[in-house]
Amino acid sequence: MHYNAFPGPGSFYKGCLHTHSTRSDGQLSPQEVIAVYRRSGYAFTALTDHNLFNRDSYGAPENFLVLPGMEMQINQFDSAGVCKCHHFVALARGSEGMSHDELMESGVFTAVSDVQAIIDRLAAAGNLVMLCHPVWSNTALPDYGSLKGLFAVEVFNSGCHYEHENGFSHTQWNDMLRTGVRLYAAAVDDAHRLEHMAGGWIQAYARELSVPAILDSLENGRFYASTGPExxxxxxxxxxxxxxxxxxxxxxxxxxxxxxxxxxxxxxxxxxxxxxxxxxxxxxxxxxxxxxxxxxxxxxxxxxxxxxxxxx
Incomplete structure (x- = not known):
């Protein structure tokens, strides 16, 4: 048997797949977010503000990428008003699909099919779709175990960890893998303020630092997730x-x-x-x-x- 997780010529690029700015409910401007990640040794970030697609690089230098994307949410409330939700990060594979500042309104779901329709809509627009913070979302395997079209799930979310002590979701990832769901793991910040930043990241192994190369590595699993080790x-x-x-x-x-x-x-x-x-x-x-x-x-x-x- 032969297998190499990081084949061919390439380099590791440290990046963040989920964070927020003043475009939604973050405390830092997009330019400030980019500056923090650059100082922290990152090569890229995605500005995934709520329901608002981003394609602007906000003046980032050529050696730092801003991946196009957004975070989308769909909610369910029980008779007592208790909410469980699904949040998804969508990352655009290319220039086609969703446009800059395109707004996608939050939805309400009553069945898994409603959630699947959101994933399908995001994927049809040319996005990779990642399931966010399933523990924080108050969801369980019956809520997400049958979902199709996800490329990854967050196994660590820095904002959830430091704000609510529920940022680790590797048990939920294990549950999905054991039932035959094939998806990757990502560690993210989901930062809304400075203290959430640089807590979880990925290292993408890519042939070059470009949006197509990084997205290709994500789609094909040539990356790992981390909160510290390499x-x-x-x-x-x-x-x-x-x-x-x-x-x-x-x-x-x-x-x-x-x-x-x-x-x-x-x-x-x-x-x-x-x-x-x-x-x-x-x-x-x-x-x-x-x-x-x-x-x-x-x-x-x-x-x-x-x-x-x-x-x-």
Whole structure:
């Protein structure tokens, strides 16, 4: 078996897929948002203000990208007025589709089919669609497990974490993967003010720093999500997976099988750290993925590797 998570010539580009500005309910202007991310070592961000599509780069320099996109929401209220909702980030693949400042009104849903219609509408306009903060949204697997056309789900949301202590959604991602849903993981800020920024990000492996190249990497899973650690290499040769990373305390191989039958753990000797882990592939699994942990709430998530998509 042969597999390389980051194939061919290219580089890693750090970026944010979900944040807000004064175009909706953020406290910083688009120019200020861009300046903060540039100072933080990012190569790109998407300005995903609520219901309002953005295609403006707001004077960003050539070595910093502003991905075109928006955040869309659809709500449901029960008889007591308690809300659960679905929020989606839409990222435009190209210049066609939604126009700058195009407004898409929030909706109300009574069935999963109403939510699916929003995803379909966004996808038909040429967007990649990502499910946002399912824990914060007060939703469960029956609400999102059957949705089609998503490319990713947020496994970490900085704003939700620091404001509400419910920013981690990797358990919800696991639930979706185990039921056969194939989608990637992203860590984001969803920042509405400065203290939310640079808490979660992705590293996209792309041939160049351009909007088409970054979107191609997103669509094809050539990126990882992180709140701290770096994944430098991840590949399979024969029956062995190798991951090389920044110094970590633990590295996990995880799959759809429970216990030792489908999961592996690598730890350093003594009080040191680990920068390379090798795992024998577990038998009979549908997918595997890697988590690198460098400290409390400091995690990097690889994308799932589906066994039926690897080269034998």
């Amino acid at each position: 994944i430098h290499e991840l590949f399979i040769e024969g029956n062995e997976l190798t991951v090389r990373c920044s110094p970590c305390q633990r590295v996990f191989l995880m799959s759809d099988r429970i216990g030792n039958a489908g999961n592996r753990l690598a730890v350093p000797g003594g009080a040191g750290t680990i920068m390379e882990a090798r795992f024998t592939l577990p038998a009979g699994v549908r997918y595997i993925r890697i988590e690198c942990v460098s400290g409390e709430n400091k995690i990097a998530w690889s994308q799932p590797i589906w066994m039926d998509e690897t080269e034998s």
